[in-house]
Amino acid sequence: MKIISFVSAKGGVGKSTSALYCAYILSKFYKVLLVDLDNQNSLTRYFINTHKEINNKTILQVLLEKISLKETIKQVSHNLDFIPSDEFLESLDAELKHQREYKLFYTLKPVMADYDYIIIDSPPNLPVHAKLAISMSNYIVIPTPLSDWEIDTIPIVINYIKAYGIQNQTTIGISLDKLSIVPTLVENRHSISITGLERLKAEYGKDVIGSISKREEIKQQKTYRNIENLEKTLAYEEYLKVVELLLDKKLSQKRKTVGAKS
Ligand SMILES: Nc1ncnc2c1ncn2[C@@H]1O[C@H](COP(=O)(O)OP(=O)(O)OP(=O)(O)O)[C@@H](O)[C@H]1O
Numbered sequence: 001m002k003i004i005s006f007v008s009a010k011g012g013v014g015k016s017t018s019a020l021y022c023a024y025i026l027s028k029f030y031k032v033l034l035v036d037l038d039n040q041n042s043l044t045r046y047f048i049n050t051h052k053e054i055n056n057k058t059i060l061q062v063l064l065e066k067i068s069l070k071e072t073i074k075q076v077s078h079n080l081d082f083i084p085s086d087e088f089l090e091s092l093d094a095e096l097k098h099q100r101e102y103k104l105f106y107t108l109k110p111v112m113a114d115y116d117y118i119i120i121d122s123p124p125n126l127p128v129h130a131k132l133a134i135s136m137s138n139y140i141v142i143p144t145p146l147s148d149w150e151i152d153t154i155p156i157v158i159n160y161i162k163a164y165g166i167q168n169q170t171t172i173g174i175s176l177d178k179l180s181i182v183p184t185l186v187e188n189r190h191s192i193s194i195t196g197l198e199r200l201k202a203e204y205g206k207d208v209i210g211s212i213s214k215r216e217e218i219k220q221q222k223t224y225r226n227i228e229n230l231e232k233t234l235a236y237e238e239y240l241k242v243v244e245l246l247l248d249k250k251l252s253q254k255r256k257t258v259g260a261k262s
């Protein structure tokens with residue numbers, strides 16, 4: 001089982017979109033749990049229509065030990081389970097009493113053996129719950145658009161990982177396999193994207209993986225409201241490449257064996 005977190009210090013960079021695509025792609029070959037750890041609830045709103053349907057069965061309630069983890073897990077498509085978020089998640093910092101740094105890890109631990117991958121979507125600005133995600137992830141992905149403003153914020157995440165993340169991971173026996181940066185909202189003909197990509201590659205080298213183009217089809221979320229429709233979007237192939245690069249071709253080997261059997 002491996003844990004993949006999508007994090008950034010900036011908002012609106014494509015964390016939730018990337019988490020959604022990558023979770024869906026992986027679920028075609030593996031058993032996946034997607035966790036919405038953002039109080040803005042983007043993914044929760046994608047999968048679940050009403051508050052009534054969520055009925056307070058969210059990750060926050062589990063972290064606060066008010067309900068059991070299994071009560072919150074919903075199957076959203078074949079091989080893909082989901083845990084909804086809570087708009088009050090930001091109160092976690094004040095409310096968490098014990099096991100603070102490792103709370104999310106120990107909360108999810110009982111179901112870890114049921115999944116091949118756990119994917120965590122996190123909020124911007126690195127509040128406590130985003131830090132909990134970093135501190136338990138084998139793969140950390142920082143999506144970033146290519147303006148200087150956005151690239152300048154990448155060290156905020158990296159510095160946190162170096163200062164606390166790695167140490168917290170060691171304590172719970174997790175090792176960071178990879179830290180990757182994915183260019184998002186890329187406009188191939190625009191000079192900001194061209195110079196931004198050059199800068200990103202100069203500063204982060206082979207940690208920069210794939211490239212996700214800015215596309216109207218993603219903005220117009222309605223066109224892919226049904227998760228199976230993600231596969232029909234042009235971004236799907238770009239995200240497939242990101243997942244391949246992130247997992248060092250493990251996915252392409254898996255795709256070949258699955259293809260050979262069918
Ligand atoms: N490749 C893309 N092309 C066009 N629009 C995109 C693309 N990726 C994301 N978007 C849109 O940009 C907005 C921000 O994306 P998203 O919600 O994935 O970012 P985020 O980093 O999760 O934001 P937040 O920090 O607020 O959680 C959304 O409206 C989304 O539909």
Ligand SMILES: [Mg+2]
Binds near residue numbers: 042121122123
């Ligand atoms: Mg988001």
